[in-house]
Every structure is written in structure tokens, then in C-alpha cells.
Amino acid sequence: MNSVKGSSRDGPVLVTGGAGYIGTHIGAALMKAGHRIVILDNFSNSTPLAVDRLNSLGLGCAELVEGDVHDEALLDRVFSADRFSGVIHLAGVKAVGESVAEPIRYYDINVGGALSLVAAMVRHQISRLIFSSTATVYGDPAKLPVAEDASLQPEHPYGRSKLMIEQMLQDVAAAQPWMRIMSLRYFNPVGAHPSGRIGEDPKGIPNNLFPYIAQTAVGVRDEVRVFGDDWPTPDGTGIRDYLHVMDVAEGHVAALTHLIDGGGKSGRNLAVNLGSGHGTSVLEVIRAFREATGREIPYRILGRRPGDVAAYWADPTYAERLFGWTAKLSMAEICRDHWNWQSANPDGYK
Numbered sequence: 001m002n003s004v005k006g007s008s009r010d011g012p013v014l015v016t017g018g019a020g021y022i023g024t025h026i027g028a029a030l031m032k033a034g035h036r037i038v039i040l041d042n043f044s045n046s047t048p049l050a051v052d053r054l055n056s057l058g059l060g061c062a063e064l065v066e067g068d069v070h071d072e073a074l075l076d077r078v079f080s081a082d083r084f085s086g087v088i089h090l091a092g093v094k095a096v097g098e099s100v101a102e103p104i105r106y107y108d109i110n111v112g113g114a115l116s117l118v119a120a121m122v123r124h125q126i127s128r129l130i131f132s133s134t135a136t137v138y139g140d141p142a143k144l145p146v147a148e149d150a151s152l153q154p155e156h157p158y159g160r161s162k163l164m165i166e167q168m169l170q171d172v173a174a175a176q177p178w179m180r181i182m183s184l185r186y187f188n189p190v191g192a193h194p195s196g197r198i199g200e201d202p203k204g205i206p207n208n209l210f211p212y213i214a215q216t217a218v219g220v221r222d223e224v225r226v227f228g229d230d231w232p233t234p235d236g237t238g239i240r241d242y243l244h245v246m247d248v249a250e251g252h253v254a255a256l257t258h259l260i261d262g263g264g265k266s267g268r269n270l271a272v273n274l275g276s277g278h279g280t281s282v283l284e285v286i287r288a289f290r291e292a293t294g295r296e297i298p299y300r301i302l303g304r305r306p307g308d309v310a311a312y313w314a315d316p317t318y319a320e321r322l323f324g325w326t327a328k329l330s331m332a333e334i335c336r337d338h339w340n341w342q343s344a345n346p347d348g349y350k
């Protein structure tokens with residue numbers, strides 16, 4: 001194969017899973033920062049309409065490749081076509097309950113997909129990789145806020161699949177000292193692009209709190225189900241570190257810029273938290289959403305959801321030290337933008 005090898009400073013960025021919720025926002029931030037992007041997505045949990053919307057924002061035109069990260073021949077074709085400046089790997093599956101029921105599928109898609117991708121990067125000598133990891137790798141943290149050196153004890157196959165990928169990438173980094181790899185551990189990305197044109201469009205009943213609240217506010221759901229008010233927290237409901245998806249997206253741009261400018265560490269897959277550093281309870285989120293939108297948000301207290309933990313929020317200081325990133329947008333801005341998207345698109349991209 002006539003392969004174009006090596007990373008460049010200003011080649012395009014490959015965003016796997018780039019048609020999804022977080023991917024479209026990263027695409028918007030990358031194009032705004034002047035990057036060209038190529039999206040690779042198999043649309044298993046997304047739609048090409050999301051890429052059309054992304055391309056209608058006036059930020060640039062993402063190239064779309066429909067396909068799967070397991071497809072070695074396809075990756076070879078993509079990487080042979082241009083000298084990529086880096087890869088952001090988001091493609092994967094992420095529903096905790098589903099991962100318990102279908103662990104083989106989860107390990108195949110998440111671990112197998114990442115392995116196929118990094119193997120292709122090694123074949124084509126593409127050095128910069130940012131992997132979409134999760135705060136779930138920490139499990140139920142012993143200490144708050146959670147820093148990167150906390151113990152790693154994910155409690156379900158989804159979390160373990162993400163941790164396995166981090167470990168695999170560490171081994172690859174050690175064996176390929178020319179590579180620069182970073183795993184960004186997201187806390188709870190929520191909100192939407194301020195245009196209201198792209199946002200989260202979960203299939204079926206949302207697992208996560210924010211889309212459930214937004215669908216309740218717009219009338220698609222009757223009431224929010226609050227999973228437990230007997231947690232050891234001030235109001236008894238679970239506490240999480242919610243951060244605006246555009247802050248998450250800017251975190252990727254900052255991390256990639258850092259790698260392009262010679263940052264990262266030879267031999268290491270650097271794990272970095274992306275969080276706001278603040279915890280908010282379920283009832284506080286419902287209140288903030290009500291205040292930001294003027295909508296009634298009926299809710300009902302139910303029992304605890306299996307696998308949940310009481311509270312966690314990030315120590316986000318490493319990201320600031322390493323590549324100068326902090327989450328800037330407030331809970332009020334998160335609710336405003338999430339509502340902007342949901343109210344303009346009550347049925348998502350359909």
C-alpha cells in the first residue's frame with residue numbers, strides 16, 4: 001500500500017465516533033480552532049444528520065467516513081490518504097447496564113476497537129492519540145475530590161473496558177516511545193452547543209440525568225425519576241461533577257495543541273481528569289434547570305439505581321497545570337444551552 005506515514009502539525013484530525021454527542025462538539029471546537037477534521041463513525045448510536053448539523057454551523061466542513069474502527073483495511077485507506085496531525089478516539093459503547101448484560105460485546109467494541117485503531121496508528125506512524133476515558137475508572141472513590149492517582153476500581157464491564165484500554169495504551173506507549181498518548185477521564189459532560197443546533201440525542205429512554213430532565217421539561221417524559229434520596233449527601237441525592245460539553249470539547253483542543261507543540265510524555269499514556277471540580281446533587285440540578293428554563297420539572301423519588309455511588313467530583317488541577325485548561329461554563333449556562341437544544345429539537349435530530 002502506498003501509505004502516507006507520520007504525523008504532521010497541520011494535517012487533519014481523525015475523530016472516531018465523531019457523529020456522537022461529545023464528538024460533534026469536539027468537532028465544532030476543533031474546526032473553530034482551525035483544524036480540519038475527518039469523522040469516522042458507524043452510526044450505531046448516532047446519525048449522519050448530526051454531521052450535517054455540525055457542518056451547518058459555519059465553522060468548516062467535516063469529512064465523513066462511514067465505517068468501523070475494527071475495519072483494518074478502512075483505517076489503512078483513511079491513514080494513507082493524508083498526514084494526520086492526531087487522532088481523538090471516542091467510538092465505543094457506554095451504557096453501564098447494557099455492559100453488565102452484554103460484556104462480550106462491550107469488550108469487543110471498546111477494547112477491540114481501540115486495539116485495531118492503535119495498531120493502525122503504529123502501522124502509519126501517527127504519533128498523537130487522545131483517548132476518551134471516564135471517571136468511572138475510579139469506581140467509588142475513597143477520597144474527594146478525585147485526583148488521577150486515586151485507585152482504579154471500576155465496578156462494571158463498561159468501566160473495566162475503559163480501564164483496560166488505558167492500560168493497553170500505556171503498554172503501547174512504552175513500546176513505541178515516539179508516540180504521545182493521553183487519556184482524558186471525563187466526569188459528567190452535559191449541555192449543548194450554544195447554537196442549539198447540535199446536542200445529545202439518546203436513543204430510547206435516556207440513562208443519564210440531564211437528557212431525562214430535558215425530555216421531561218419538553219413534555220416527552222412525565223416526570224424525572226430521582227434514584228434515591230437516602231445517600232449520605234446533604235440532601236440525600238447523588239452528587240456528580242457536571243461540566244459543559246463545550247468545556248469538554250475545549251479540553252480536547254487544548255490537549256491536542258499541547259501534544260502538537262511537543263507536550264506529552266514519551267513512554268507514557270498520561271491520564272488527565274476533565275471535570276469542573278464542583279459537585280451538584282440531583283435535586284440541585286433539577287432546581288437549576290427549572291430556574292434556567294422557567295419550566296416545571298415534576299419528579300418522583302425512587303429507590304437507588306444498582307451500581308450508583310453517592311458522590312464524586314474531580315480534582316481538575318492536573319489539566320490546568322499540563323495544558324492550561326479549566327471548565328469555564330456555569331450550571332446556569334449548562335441548563336440554558338441544554339434547554340436551547342432540547343426545546344428546538346424535541347425529538348432530537350429526527
Ligand code: UDP
Pocket residue numbers: 188207208209210212224225226227228237238239240282305308
Ligand atoms: N439519576 C437520577 N435519575 C435519572 C438518571 C440519573 O436520579 O433518570 C441520578 C443518578 O443516580 C446519579 C446522577 O443522577 O446520582 C447522575 O447520573 P447519570 O446517569 O447522569 O451519570 P453517572 O454519573 O451515573 O454516569
